[in-house]
Amino acid sequence: RQALGQDGILAGQKVVVTAGGTREPLDPVRYLTNHSSGKQGTAIAQAALDAGASVTLITSASLPATIGAQIVQVEAAQDMLEAVLEHSAGASALIMAAAVADYRPATRAKQKIKKGDDDLSLSLTRNPDILLNVKDMAQRPKVVVGFAAESENLLANAQSKLMRKGLDMLVANDISATDAGFGSDNNRVVILSKDGTQRPIELTSKEQIAQTLIELVASQLG
Ligand code: CTP
Ligand code: CA
Numbered sequence: 001r002q003a004l005g006q007d008g009i010l011a012g013q014k015v016v017v018t019a020g021g022t023r024e025p026l027d028p029v030r031y032l033t034n035h036s037s038g039k040q041g042t043a044i045a046q047a048a049l050d051a052g053a054s055v056t057l058i059t060s061a062s063l064p065a066t067i068g069a070q071i072v073q074v075e076a077a078q079d080m081l082e083a084v085l086e087h088s089a090g091a092s093a094l095i096m097a098a099a100v101a102d103y104r105p106a107t108r109a110k111q112k113i114k115k116g117d118d119d120l121s122l123s124l125t126r127n128p129d130i131l132l133n134v135k136d137m138a139q140r141p142k143v144v145v146g147f148a149a150e151s152e153n154l155l156a157n158a159q160s161k162l163m164r165k166g167l168d169m170l171v172a173n174d175i176s177a178t179d180a181g182f183g184s185d186n187n188r189v190v191i192l193s194k195d196g197t198q199r200p201i202e203l204t205s206k207e208q209i210a211q212t213l214i215e216l217v218a219s220q221l222g
Contacts, residue, residue: 080100
């Protein structure tokens with residue numbers, strides 16, 4: 001681990017991290033979600049803490065405690081959007097590791113949905129894009145980092161997301177590999193920067209990826 005506390009490379013900086021999949025409610029007892037474990041986001045929050053930053057971790061998952069971070073618990077994408085806009089205004093960095101659901105159930109039933117016919121159709125509606133909202137913030141964080149899990153055309157899709165969302169960096173993750181990614185302790189990524197550089201990181205721990213990312217964030221701030 002790198003230098004702790006006030007000597008760390010992010011001493012005095014405020015870093016906001018999102019982690020895990022959002023939970024999109026159907027009724028009081030059910031929600032739609034995805035396989036994101038929140039491990040990579042938690043590791044990033046820990047690496048930022050170790051580097052001396054003050055850290056806010058916005059999450060919808062039940063994550064292991066990250067000692068020293070401010071935890072903001074949210075459920076759906078819309079709640080996460082509000083929390084991100086509030087907590088990242090004027091921050092040094094925002095790292096969006098959360099797997100935000102693209103769609104939510106169009107209506108949220110007030111009462112538990114009872115079973116009826118053999119078939120039940122759900123109507124879904126698009127969620128807001130949090131990073132597109134961040135792009136237009138008056139007090140946009142200085143460094144904004146996105147994540148992209150792709151099952152094909154990794155670099156082309158990642159590069160277009162970096163541009164479209166106005167990001168400083170994007171961590172691209174090839175989910176067609178079975179030895180990394182969702183739920184795993186390991187990951188294999190390419191970190192793209194807005195200056196066009198691409199830094200591949202071979203299969204390694206999510207902690208190691210987090211530390212490399214935090215070093216890149218610190219160098220962009222410094
Ligand atoms: N993201 C977001 N708001 C959303 C969806 C995604 O801010 N409603 C963020 C994610 O946290 C991630 C980045 O955008 O950092 C890329 O997410 P991804 O799902 O790969 O991109 P999408 O724009 O949703 O495109 P698609 O799923 O269609 O590939
Ligand atoms: Ca998506």
